[in-house]
Amino acid sequence: MSSASATAPRTPWYQGFLSGLQKMGRSLQVPIAVLPAAGILNRLGQPDVFGADGLGWNNVAKVLAGAGGALLDAGLGLPLLFCVGVAIGMAKKSDGSTALAAVTGFLVYFAVLRQFPVGCSAGQAYTAAGLFSGVCVTPGGTTTAAAYQNPGVFGGIILGLLSAWFWQRFHRTKLVDWLGFFNGRRLVPIIMAGVAIVFASLCVWIWPPIGDALNSFAHWMSGQGAWGAAIFGVANRALLVVGMHQFLNTFMWFQFGSYTTGGVTYTGDIPRFLHGDPTAGQFTSGFFPIMMFALPAAALAIAHTAYPQRRKEIMGLAVSVSLTSFVTGVTEPIEYSFLYVAPLLYVIHAILTGVSMGVTWAFGVHDGFSFSAGVIDYGLNYSLATKPLLIIPIGLVFAVLYYAIFRFAITRFDLKTPGREDEDVDAAIVKD
Numbered sequence: 001m002s003s004a005s006a007t008a009p010r011t012p013w014y015q016g017f018l019s020g021l022q023k024m025g026r027s028l029q030v031p032i033a034v035l036p037a038a039g040i041l042n043r044l045g046q047p048d049v050f051g052a053d054g055l056g057w058n059n060v061a062k063v064l065a066g067a068g069g070a071l072l073d074a075g076l077g078l079p080l081l082f083c084v085g086v087a088i089g090m091a092k093k094s095d096g097s098t099a100l101a102a103v104t105g106f107l108v109y110f111a112v113l114r115q116f117p118v119g120c121s122a123g124q125a126y127t128a129a130g131l132f133s134g135v136c137v138t139p140g141g142t143t144t145a146a147a148y149q150n151p152g153v154f155g156g157i158i159l160g161l162l163s164a165w166f167w168q169r170f171h172r173t174k175l176v177d178w179l180g181f182f183n184g185r186r187l188v189p190i191i192m193a194g195v196a197i198v199f200a201s202l203c204v205w206i207w208p209p210i211g212d213a214l215n216s217f218a219h220w221m222s223g224q225g226a227w228g229a230a231i232f233g234v235a236n237r238a239l240l241v242v243g244m245h246q247f248l249n250t251f252m253w254f255q256f257g258s259y260t261t262g263g264v265t266y267t268g269d270i271p272r273f274l275h276g277d278p279t280a281g282q283f284t285s286g287f288f289p290i291m292m293f294a295l296p297a298a299a300l301a302i303a304h305t306a307y308p309q310r311r312k313e314i315m316g317l318a319v320s321v322s323l324t325s326f327v328t329g330v331t332e333p334i335e336y337s338f339l340y341v342a343p344l345l346y347v348i349h350a351i352l353t354g355v356s357m358g359v360t361w362a363f364g365v366h367d368g369f370s371f372s373a374g375v376i377d378y379g380l381n382y383s384l385a386t387k388p389l390l391i392i393p394i395g396l397v398f399a400v401l402y403y404a405i406f407r408f409a410i411t412r413f414d415l416k417t418p419g420r421e422d423e424d425v426d427a428a429i430v431k432d
Contacts, residue, residue: 024161027089028246031081032371034071035270039370042068042274043380072274074267075148076132078254079156080106086160091167097185102163105192105199109159112200119147145263151207152267153254159196166191218256222282226362232283233357237350240332241339252283273368278386281366285391286357287373291329293395294352294402296322298345299334301406306419314419329372342415348405356398365390 045065047053054061071077080103087102110132117126120136126146128134135143151158167188174183182190221228232252239245254268259277266275273280303311303318321333338345360367366386369377382388410417 024086024090027086027160028082028157028250030089031078031085032246034081034085036371038068038071039274039377040068040380041065042072042370043384044068046276046384048383069264069275072266072271074152074254074265074271075150076110078268078271079110079151079153081156082153082250083156083160083163086157087163087167090161090164095185097171097188098163098167101167101188101192102160104189105159105163105196106156108193108196109155109200109203112197113149113203116204117146117148119145149204149207149211150267151203151211153250155199155203155207157250159192159199162195162199163188163192166195214251215256218252221252222256226358229282229286229361230354230358232354233286234350234354237335237346237353240335241346270368270370273366273384274370274381276384278366281368281385282361283357284368284373285365286353286360287329287369288367288378288391289356289360289395289398290353291331291373292326292375292378292391293399294356295325295331295334295349297399297403298349298406299325299337301403301410302338302417303419305407305410305417310419317418325374327374327376329369329374329377331372338415338417342410342417344413345406345409345415345417348409349402352398352401352405356394360391360394363387363390363394365394367391 041064044050045061045063045068047061049055049061050057050064051061052058069077071081083106084099084102087098091098114132114134117134117136120126124136124138124144126134127137127143134146136146137143167185170188170191171185173187175187221231224231232248235248236245239248252268253270256268257272257277257280258265258267259272259275259280260266261275261277264275266272266277269280269283273284299318299322303315306314321337325331325334335346335349364387367373367378367388368381368385370381371377378388378391409415410420414420416422
């Protein structure tokens with residue numbers, strides 16, 4: 001049999017599945033990139049900045065708080081951002097029509113869910129107060145805001161996936177001539193309107209047990225206190241290996257728990273913290289010592305253990321990625337520098353991240369971020385945090401631990417971190 005007629009080996013199903021999950025994990029970064037804007041706007045709108053306790057510009061504070069709150073809203077803002085972001089990230093060669101299909105589907109889904117209130121108690125009657133809201137009215141005329149099924153960001157993610165799939169499947173479809181105006185890209189939003197009706201109807205039926213199960217798991221983890229925070233920290237870094245840490249983050253950071261202030265309810269560790277919930281921060285606080293201090297120390301250890309002829313080059317790289325981690329909380333440049341060439345170091349890193357999460361929570365540190373645990377978020381949210389000063393000594397201790405452990409492991413086990421690759425040895429031998 002010739003090579004031309006030979007059948008190429010089929011890719012195992014699990015590789016395709018893993019690749020899809022990794023692509024989705026990257027897609028989740030698209031809406032998350034909006035969160036710094038949400039966090040800054042929300043922070044500037046707080047009473048101690050532009051509000052009554054700060055500059056006294058109350059109307060300016062209202063504008064800024066409203067703008068940030070819209071992006072962080074658990075019912076509409078965040079789910080819509082995730083819906084559009086995932087749709088754009090998952091569709092091959094997507095364009096504006098993908099986003100339009102996602103928005104169309106989401107608005108239909110959102111409105112359908114609002115037709116089935118769940119918050120009115122016995123003796124109360126539901127009265128619609130517009131398309132997207134309503135009130136529960138007692139016989140005496142007292143009204144309270146109605147509640148609805150809220151799959152939150154999970155609902156947005158699923159609609160984003162559906163939008164991407166239907167766009168890919170139908171964006172080149174040709175209809176009969178008299179329906180030609182609706183060919184291709186114009187057809188997908190229409191399809192998504194129908195898909196969203198079906199999906200919303202299913203959510204009314206199946207979301208309560210699913211939501212209860214997820215909340216039970218999250219409450220169990222939260223109830224473990226420092227141990228729960230530590231488990232989250234280890235799992236977060238472990239899932240980063242395959243690009244799926246955002247799956248875990250999404251529920252804990254944007255869905256779990258609730259906090260009501262000013263008549264508005266916020267869910268998730270991050271929105272709750274940014275709106276003043278003193279109990280929030282369990283699943284964010286411990287990242288500050290790691291991202292601001294520990295990982296830059298690890299980068300320094302890698303530079304110091306590089307071969308002499310590469311040390312200057314690696315030191316320049318280490319300074320760059322360390323500043324990125326310290327200032328912005330973006331750690332992937334450091335982590336990926338040793339993740340695959342020295343996985344032992346990454347195992348140590350994942351465990352110590354869990355330790356940091358547990359230690360900060362055990363010491364009563366409550367801190368959070370809008371994007372990541374860098375010095376920008378640390379300074380911006382300092383007055384919202386509880387015991388934020390403790391992050392500095394805790395971080396310095398972890399910096400010493402990371403530097404000592406990384407340096408010892410690299411030299412003791414001859415790990416091939418940047419600057420210690422085999423070709424450097426050969427070059428050194430030739431030079432001698």
